Amino acid sequence: MTRALREEEPPVYNRLAVLRTERGLSRQDLAEAVGVHYQTIGYLERGEYKPSLVLALRIAAHFGLPVEAVFSLQPLGPMSEALYTQGVKR
Amino acid sequence: MMAMNETQDLRRQMIDKARPQADKYLRDARYDWLRPLGRRRALVMTSAAIIAAHSLLLWVQGPRLVSLVLMVGGFVSYSLLKWAVRGMADLPEELIDERMNAVRDRQYRVAYTLLSGGMATILLVMWMAADAARVAWPPQAHHLESVFWALMFSAICLPSMLVAWTEPEV
Numbered sequence: 001m002t003r004a005l006r007e008e009e010p011p012v013y014n015r016l017a018v019l020r021t022e023r024g025l026s027r028q029d030l031a032e033a034v035g036v037h038y039q040t041i042g043y044l045e046r047g048e049y050k051p052s053l054v055l056a057l058r059i060a061a062h063f064g065l066p067v068e069a070v071f072s073l074q075p076l077g078p079m080s081e082a083l084y085t086q087g088v089k090r
Numbered sequence: 091m092m093a094m095n096e097t098q099d100l101r102r103q104m105i106d107k108a109r110p111q112a113d114k115y116l117r118d119a120r121y122d123w124l125r126p127l128g129r130r131r132a133l134v135m136t137s138a139a140i141i142a143a144h145s146l147l148l149w150v151q152g153p154r155l156v157s158l159v160l161m162v163g164g165f166v167s168y169s170l171l172k173w174a175v176r177g178m179a180d181l182p183e184e185l186i187d188e189r190m191n192a193v194r195d196r197q198y199r200v201a202y203t204l205l206s207g208g209m210a211t212i213l214l215v216m217w218m219a220a221d222a223a224r225v226a227w228p229p230q231a232h233h234l235e236s237v238f239w240a241l242m243f244s245a246i247c248l249p250s251m252l253v254a255w256t257e258p259e260v
Contacts, residue, residue: 036187039259049189
């Protein structure tokens with residue numbers, strides 16, 4: 001078995017920037033809460049770094065959301081759209 | 091089991107000791123002027139030039155005052171490189187986050203290949219040059235000194251240089 005080239009690996013999309021702004025958190029605040037450097041939050045938001053499972057779970061837990069609401073292998077739509085669709089399904 | 095616990099305790103003590111210095115490297119904004127990519131690359135090129143000039147001078151002339159000045163320059167540029175990349179290449183792995191560890195691992199792999207390749211090449215050239223049947227040029231003390239300092243500076247600076255050269259933001 002061979003691993004795909006790093007450039008060929010699927011991107012990991014996330015809603016970090018939206019969630020962070022929504023909660024009025026700076027990169028520094030979020031970084032301190034999840035135990036990373038504030039530059040790493042920037043790398044994550046720009047999709048230039050894929051978090052480990054532990055970090056992804058820690059971030060999701062910090063926002064009180066399931067991990068798939070924050071990170072996804074598919075492009076993430078607006079949060080309001082996701083919530084509305086969920087509401088309609090119920 | 092006892093020995094393992096002692097080793098872990100020692101490691102913990104060492105990390106606790108390094109923590110204040112690590113916090114300085116990771117948070118200190120005094121060196122932000124050095125951190126834009128262009129400036130980091132300029133620093134890498136300057137450091138490489140200083141290391142090369144120092145070794146070349148030692149090779150050609152042997153120890154002189156100028157080579158001592160360049161040696162001090164080499165240590166200063168090492169220190170600046172460390173600040174420019176927030177000590178990413180040198181701090182204990184427990185004190186930097188997972189992204190920094192990943193960057194460090196990647197650059198150490200490259201640095202190891204470059205350094206060991208360079209060292210093997212230098213050894214081969216010196217061995218061939220010293221071979222009486224071929225060139226019959228025995229290296230003298232200042233030649234070995236020059237090689238020693240070139241390898242020494244490369245070993246301590248190369249990982250930070252690679253991080254400084256490649257990372258879009260530090």
